[in-house]
Amino acid sequence: MNSKNSPNSSKGELAEQLFRNGYNCSQAVAAAFCSEMNMTEKDAAKLSIGFGGGTGRLREVCGTVSAMAFVISAIYGEEGREAVYTKIQAAANEFRKRNGSVVCRELLGLNKNIPSGPVPDARTAEYYKKRPCPALVHMAADILDDFLKKQNIQHISGGS
Numbered sequence: 001m002n003s004k005n006s007p008n009s010s011k012g013e014l015a016e017q018l019f020r021n022g023y024n025c026s027q028a029v030a031a032a033f034c035s036e037m038n039m040t041e042k043d044a045a046k047l048s049i050g051f052g053g054g055t056g057r058l059r060e061v062c063g064t065v066s067a068m069a070f071v072i073s074a075i076y077g078e079e080g081r082e083a084v085y086t087k088i089q090a091a092a093n094e095f096r097k098r099n100g101s102v103v104c105r106e107l108l109g110l111n112k113n114i115p116s117g118p119v120p121d122a123r124t125a126e127y128y129k130k131r132p133c134p135a136l137v138h139m140a141a142d143i144l145d146d147f148l149k150k151q152n153i154q155h156i157s158g159g160s
Helices: 011-020 025-032 041-055 063-079 081-099 104-108 125-130 133-150
Strands: none
Touching: 011 025, 011 133, 025 041, 025 063, 025 133, 041 063, 041 104, 063 081, 063 133, 081 133
Protein backbone atom coordinates (compact mmCIF):
# COMPACT_ATOMS: atom_id res chain seq x y z
CA MET A 1 0.00 0.00 0.00
CA ASN A 2 1.11 3.52 -0.56
CA SER A 3 0.57 6.34 1.91
CA LYS A 4 1.65 9.15 -0.36
CA ASN A 5 -1.13 11.67 -0.30
CA SER A 6 -1.84 14.58 -2.55
CA PRO A 7 -1.18 18.06 -1.16
CA ASN A 8 -4.92 18.66 -0.89
CA SER A 9 -5.86 15.51 1.02
CA SER A 10 -6.12 15.38 4.78
CA LYS A 11 -4.62 12.77 7.08
CA GLY A 12 -8.18 11.58 7.65
CA GLU A 13 -8.71 11.04 3.93
CA LEU A 14 -5.40 9.20 3.67
CA ALA A 15 -6.18 6.97 6.66
CA GLU A 16 -9.63 6.17 5.33
CA GLN A 17 -8.14 5.30 1.94
CA LEU A 18 -5.63 2.98 3.61
CA PHE A 19 -8.46 1.35 5.57
CA ARG A 20 -10.56 0.85 2.46
CA ASN A 21 -7.48 -0.65 0.75
CA GLY A 22 -7.20 -3.37 3.39
CA TYR A 23 -5.41 -2.09 6.48
CA ASN A 24 -7.23 -2.52 9.78
CA CYS A 25 -8.36 0.56 11.71
CA SER A 26 -5.17 0.92 13.73
CA GLN A 27 -2.83 0.27 10.82
CA ALA A 28 -4.60 2.85 8.68
CA VAL A 29 -4.24 5.63 11.25
CA ALA A 30 -0.65 4.70 12.15
CA ALA A 31 0.46 4.38 8.52
CA ALA A 32 -0.98 7.80 7.72
CA PHE A 33 1.61 9.22 10.14
CA CYS A 34 4.63 7.14 9.16
CA SER A 35 6.58 10.23 8.06
CA GLU A 36 6.02 11.98 11.38
CA MET A 37 7.30 8.88 13.17
CA ASN A 38 10.33 8.54 10.85
CA MET A 39 9.08 5.06 10.04
CA THR A 40 8.23 3.25 6.85
CA GLU A 41 4.59 2.59 6.11
CA LYS A 42 5.35 -1.14 6.21
CA ASP A 43 6.84 -0.87 9.71
CA ALA A 44 4.01 1.34 11.01
CA ALA A 45 1.47 -1.17 9.69
CA LYS A 46 3.37 -4.16 11.09
CA LEU A 47 3.82 -2.65 14.55
CA SER A 48 0.20 -1.49 14.86
CA ILE A 49 -1.61 -4.53 13.41
CA GLY A 50 -2.45 -6.05 16.79
CA PHE A 51 -4.39 -2.99 17.96
CA GLY A 52 -7.06 -3.44 15.29
CA GLY A 53 -10.58 -4.47 16.25
CA GLY A 54 -10.19 -3.08 19.74
CA THR A 55 -6.88 -4.92 20.27
CA GLY A 56 -6.87 -8.24 18.46
CA ARG A 57 -10.65 -8.07 17.83
CA LEU A 58 -11.32 -8.18 21.59
CA ARG A 59 -13.49 -5.08 20.97
CA GLU A 60 -11.89 -3.12 23.79
CA VAL A 61 -10.19 0.27 23.11
CA CYS A 62 -10.90 1.27 19.50
CA GLY A 63 -7.94 0.56 17.25
CA THR A 64 -8.00 4.13 15.97
CA VAL A 65 -7.49 5.41 19.52
CA SER A 66 -4.72 2.87 20.09
CA ALA A 67 -3.09 4.10 16.88
CA MET A 68 -3.23 7.67 18.16
CA ALA A 69 -1.42 6.45 21.30
CA PHE A 70 1.10 4.58 19.13
CA VAL A 71 1.88 7.66 17.03
CA ILE A 72 2.09 9.98 20.05
CA SER A 73 4.39 7.48 21.79
CA ALA A 74 6.65 7.24 18.74
CA ILE A 75 6.94 11.01 18.48
CA TYR A 76 7.07 12.00 22.16
CA GLY A 77 8.31 8.83 23.91
CA GLU A 78 11.52 10.44 25.08
CA GLU A 79 9.56 13.02 27.08
CA GLY A 80 8.58 10.36 29.62
CA ARG A 81 5.39 8.67 30.70
CA GLU A 82 3.56 11.59 32.24
CA ALA A 83 4.03 13.80 29.19
CA VAL A 84 3.04 11.00 26.81
CA TYR A 85 0.03 9.98 28.90
CA THR A 86 -1.13 13.59 29.06
CA LYS A 87 -0.97 13.89 25.27
CA ILE A 88 -2.70 10.55 24.71
CA GLN A 89 -5.49 11.45 27.12
CA ALA A 90 -6.04 14.78 25.40
CA ALA A 91 -6.34 13.14 21.96
CA ALA A 92 -8.49 10.25 23.27
CA ASN A 93 -10.76 12.64 25.15
CA GLU A 94 -11.41 14.55 21.93
CA PHE A 95 -12.33 11.28 20.22
CA ARG A 96 -14.60 10.36 23.15
CA LYS A 97 -16.22 13.79 23.07
CA ARG A 98 -17.13 13.34 19.41
CA ASN A 99 -18.21 9.69 19.63
CA GLY A 100 -19.38 9.09 23.20
CA SER A 101 -16.84 6.31 23.79
CA VAL A 102 -13.38 4.98 22.97
CA VAL A 103 -14.50 1.35 23.27
CA CYS A 104 -14.76 -0.58 20.01
CA ARG A 105 -17.80 -2.70 20.91
CA GLU A 106 -19.71 0.37 22.10
CA LEU A 107 -18.86 2.30 18.94
CA LEU A 108 -20.03 -0.67 16.85
CA GLY A 109 -23.12 -1.33 18.98
CA LEU A 110 -22.05 -4.91 19.70
CA ASN A 111 -23.16 -7.13 22.57
CA LYS A 112 -20.23 -7.59 24.94
CA ASN A 113 -21.32 -11.14 25.75
CA ILE A 114 -20.83 -12.32 22.17
CA PRO A 115 -17.14 -12.88 21.38
CA SER A 116 -15.87 -11.60 18.04
CA GLY A 117 -13.23 -14.25 17.43
CA PRO A 118 -9.94 -13.61 15.64
CA VAL A 119 -11.16 -13.73 12.03
CA PRO A 120 -11.82 -10.28 10.54
CA ASP A 121 -15.09 -9.65 8.74
CA ALA A 122 -14.95 -9.63 4.94
CA ARG A 123 -14.77 -6.12 3.50
CA THR A 124 -17.93 -6.16 1.43
CA ALA A 125 -20.38 -3.42 0.49
CA GLU A 126 -22.59 -4.70 3.33
CA TYR A 127 -19.67 -4.38 5.79
CA TYR A 128 -19.20 -0.72 4.91
CA LYS A 129 -22.95 -0.06 5.23
CA LYS A 130 -23.18 -1.39 8.78
CA ARG A 131 -19.83 -0.31 10.21
CA PRO A 132 -18.78 3.21 11.20
CA CYS A 133 -15.10 2.18 10.96
CA PRO A 134 -14.15 4.16 7.83
CA ALA A 135 -15.59 7.34 9.37
CA LEU A 136 -13.90 6.63 12.73
CA VAL A 137 -10.54 6.05 11.02
CA HIS A 138 -10.96 9.34 9.14
CA MET A 139 -11.96 11.23 12.29
CA ALA A 140 -9.19 9.78 14.47
CA ALA A 141 -6.51 10.70 11.92
CA ASP A 142 -7.88 14.24 11.64
CA ILE A 143 -8.02 14.58 15.44
CA LEU A 144 -4.43 13.39 15.68
CA ASP A 145 -3.31 15.67 12.85
CA ASP A 146 -4.91 18.69 14.54
CA PHE A 147 -3.35 17.67 17.85
CA LEU A 148 0.12 17.33 16.34
CA LYS A 149 -0.18 20.68 14.59
CA LYS A 150 -1.01 22.27 17.92
CA GLN A 151 2.11 20.60 19.32
CA ASN A 152 4.17 22.27 16.57
CA ILE A 153 5.10 19.04 14.82
CA GLN A 154 6.18 19.83 11.31
CA HIS A 155 4.68 17.28 8.96
CA ILE A 156 7.04 15.87 6.39
CA SER A 157 5.34 15.52 3.05
CA GLY A 158 5.83 12.53 0.79
CA GLY A 159 6.39 9.83 3.44
CA SER A 160 6.97 6.24 2.42
